[in-house]
Amino acid sequence: MKEMIYQTICPGCGIGCGLYIRKNAEGKLSIDHMKSSPVNLGKLCRFGMKLPYYYAKENNAVNQVNASNADVETAIKTAVEILKDADSSSTALLSVGNTTNEEQMAFTKLAATLSTVVQTGVSSECLNMPEASLAEIEKAKRIVLFIDPYAQYPLIVRRLLTAKKNGASIVAVGTQPLNLADETLDLKPGQYDELKLDRESLIIADMHPNSDIKLAKNILVLAQKTGAKIQFMRSFMNSFGTGLSVNQENKMFGLAELVEDIELGNIRTLVVLDSDPIELMPDNEAAIEALKKLDKLIVISSRSSPVTELANIVIATEPVYSKAGTFLNAEGKLLKNSGTGKAGVDALSLLNAGIGGKAFTYDEMNYLVLKAIEAQKENRSVAAECAASDNGISSPKVLKGKYELKYLYNPFMWFDQKDDNDFVLLNRNTVRKLGLRKGGYVNMKSDRGELKMRFRVEALPDGLVLTAKKLPVATGTSTIISMERC
Ligand code: SF4
Numbered sequence: 001m002k003e004m005i006y007q008t009i010c011p012g013c014g015i016g017c018g019l020y021i022r023k024n025a026e027g028k029l030s031i032d033h034m035k036s037s038p039v040n041l042g043k044l045c046r047f048g049m050k051l052p053y054y055y056a057k058e059n060n061a062v063n064q065v066n067a068s069n070a071d072v073e074t075a076i077k078t079a080v081e082i083l084k085d086a087d088s089s090s091t092a093l094l095s096v097g098n099t100t101n102e103e104q105m106a107f108t109k110l111a112a113t114l115s116t117v118v119q120t121g122v123s124s125e126c127l128n129m130p131e132a133s134l135a136e137i138e139k140a141k142r143i144v145l146f147i148d149p150y151a152q153y154p155l156i157v158r159r160l161l162t163a164k165k166n167g168a169s170i171v172a173v174g175t176q177p178l179n180l181a182d183e184t185l186d187l188k189p190g191q192y193d194e195l196k197l198d199r200e201s202l203i204i205a206d207m208h209p210n211s212d213i214k215l216a217k218n219i220l221v222l223a224q225k226t227g228a229k230i231q232f233m234r235s236f237m238n239s240f241g242t243g244l245s246v247n248q249e250n251k252m253f254g255l256a257e258l259v260e261d262i263e264l265g266n267i268r269t270l271v272v273l274d275s276d277p278i279e280l281m282p283d284n285e286a287a288i289e290a291l292k293k294l295d296k297l298i299v300i301s302s303r304s305s306p307v308t309e310l311a312n313i314v315i316a317t318e319p320v321y322s323k324a325g326t327f328l329n330a331e332g333k334l335l336k337n338s339g340t341g342k343a344g345v346d347a348l349s350l351l352n353a354g355i356g357g358k359a360f361t362y363d364e365m366n367y368l369v370l371k372a373i374e375a376q377k378e379n380r381s382v383a384a385e386c387a388a389s390d391n392g393i394s395s396p397k398v399l400k401g402k403y404e405l406k407y408l409y410n411p412f413m414w415f416d417q418k419d420d421n422d423f424v425l426l427n428r429n430t431v432r433k434l435g436l437r438k439g440g441y442v443n444m445k446s447d448r449g450e451l452k453m454r455f456r457v458e459a460l461p462d463g464l465v466l467t468a469k470k471l472p473v474a475t476g477t478s479t480i481i482s483m484e485r486c
Contacts, residue, residue, distance in 0.1 A: 001025050007034065007338035008321040009329070011054070011098060012047035012411035014234025015134070015155045016329030019044060021055065021321040029055055039134070039329060045154035046419075047411040051321075054417060061301045061308055061316035072315065076347055079271075079313045080354030082296045086269040088115035092258060095273035096121040096209060096280065097239035099302070099344060100325025100337070102365040103317075104238065105372075106348035107273045107300075108245035113357030118273075120242040121209035121255040121280065132202060132229040133331045138162045140202035144195055144228075145172045145181060146219060147206050151410045151468055153233045156204070171195060175461045186461070189218040201228035208235035208409065209255035209280050210477050234330045235414055237320070241328040244372040255280055259290050268295040273344075274320075278306040279416045282407060282476045285448075300347060305416070315351075317344035324362055326369060334373060403430070405444065405465045405479045413470060423454040425466040426483075431457055435485050443486035446473040452486055 004023045009016040018037025022030045029052040035042035047054075063075040070078075083091075093111045095104055095118055104118070111118045137143065137159040149157050160180055164170060172181035173195070187194060197203070205219050216232075223230045234240055253261070259281060261267045270291070281287035284306070291297060291310050299311040302323075308314045317323070318341035327335045342362040353359040405424070412419040424442065436442055441452045444465075451473045460466065465481070467474070473481060 001027065005032070006321045007336075009039075009237060009327055009335050009337075010044060010048040010051060011237040011320050012045070012051075012415075013153055014097075014236060014239045014330035015039060015153060016237055016327060016333070016335050017044055017048055017155055018335070019048065019051070021051065027057065028052075039333065039335070040155050043155060043158070045411075047154075047417070050417070054415065055319050055321060059304055060319060061299075061304045061314055063316045064308070064311065064314040066312060072343075072347065075313055075315045076350050076354070079298050079315060079351060082269065082298065082313070083114060083271070083351065083355045086114065086296070090266060090268040091116055091271070092261070092267045092269070093118045093271045093273070094121065094255075094258065094275050094277065095119075095242060096255075096275040097234070097236035097242040098274035099238060099317075099320060100323050100327060101238060101241040101244060101369040102325045102362055103273060103323070103344040103348065104242055105245045105365045105368050106345045106352075106360065109357060109360060110271075110348055110352045110355075113352050113355055117252070118242070118245065119253055119258055120239075121258070121275070122207060122211070122239075122242075123213055123252055123254040123257075132231040133333075134159060134231065136202060136229060137204070137231070138166060140168050140229075141200040142197060142202070143168055143170045144197065144201065144203045145170065145178065146174070146215070147204060147233060148172075148174075148176060148178060148408060149180075149204075150178070151408050152206065156233070175464055176466070177459045189215075189222075192218070192222050195222070195226075197222065197226035197228040199227040201226065203228050203230045204233065205230065206233040206235065208239070208414075210282060210407075210409070213254065231331065235409065235411075237329075238327040240330055240332055241326075241369075244328070244369060244376060259287060262293060263290045265293065269298070270294050270296075271298040271300070272307060273300050274302060274317075276301075276303075276305040276307040278310075279414065282470070282474060284470060285472070286475070300344065302344070315347050317341070317347065326366070328373070332376075401482060402480050403463055403465050403483055405446075405467060405471070405474055405481045407470070407474065407477045408466045408468045410468050413468060416470065419469065421468040423456050424471075425456050425458040425460060427460040427462060427464070428457050429462050430465075430483070431455070434483060437485075441486050443484050444471070444473050444481050445483070446475065446479055446481045448473050448475055 006021045017040035018034040020032035033042035172178040172184040177184040278287045298313045300315045322339040323341045345362045
């Protein structure tokens, strides 16, 4: 095998940092920085630097039928037999944006032949969110953060620091003080006037399958009222691209609603494209139990992950870095891979033709993608009309002797990747109250059981515990727990 170099983007989040993946003659992967990438100028965060592990050969998906390895033709043929018999009213397709626009478009074709639609894990109420550009961060006079950029979207930190150098004031909304913010305000939506925003301001929030929709609406209302721009960050490399092929008139469900429908038996067949509901849902165990209720689970994926273990059929595609195709990052910028792999589009074409639809090629999908991008540009200025809601970021719901354990979503968490963040964050009062020792452990208990964790002290409000890693004691993005020294 000769050495190959692929120009690609990092799959860790919607920023879409450019990089090269080098595959040597022995198949070993390494990273080369892409200084010419306008998105990140060659820089990568910890997740990006660890991509050789993410893409390691043992993490590649393998074609399977009923848990046994199979050739791709058998896997596709068996999936066709299942889909031919599937009832459209109880069949769902899910793709959150971990693959190319072209595969996403091909998946939409399959959904149409099945008389259904592709769900993206985000409610239709939030599909039409307006976007600023990442470069506008540096020019804003006042920036309001509804995210923790260090943990969630590290590559915008340098833009925020440049904004500060240019004289911007930065406010963090929430309960966790941020180093780069001039102030942190724990505000309810009714108090947002205190943010003092105007047309030269920029709001940075995020949108993902576990987002609080009411909060997102409140942020939109805030922007509409003040004229401030909004940048909604996205959690997946092509989250933004999923909107290209989605018909806005169709009802889109949030991921939790989709899983609930599976739980209730309303969805009997699920087809997922490079999306793992087990990794995505806050409670892994609950997601596994729900997926076990399906009659059939078909996974089309480049990665092996918990959902491929449960699947009846796995149709394996090539790793994302080697695919031919395009992506839209969080600011709607079109980014392109240099790879030539078309296994994903080809498999979807065979599936579509097998169930009575038309076969298609990668080039046809690429043409439709570019056409949809042009159409989307014309509609971009339309901001969603939203009614204000009374919900929003709030202080932890502290009950006597209890604590609120909250997820701090980050790229490692979305993909269940190993990280050094093997600790929870709590404040000094909690450490004193529980008599915790430096370098020691805290024991956390919930209805799910108990867990010993290392801890770090952070300036958080009383009663709040943050985790950047999924923990088995958590039952949702927020879980009430008790804690003691151990
Ligand atoms: S995880 Fe996001 S910020 Fe980090 S390198 Fe990847 S795309 Fe860039």
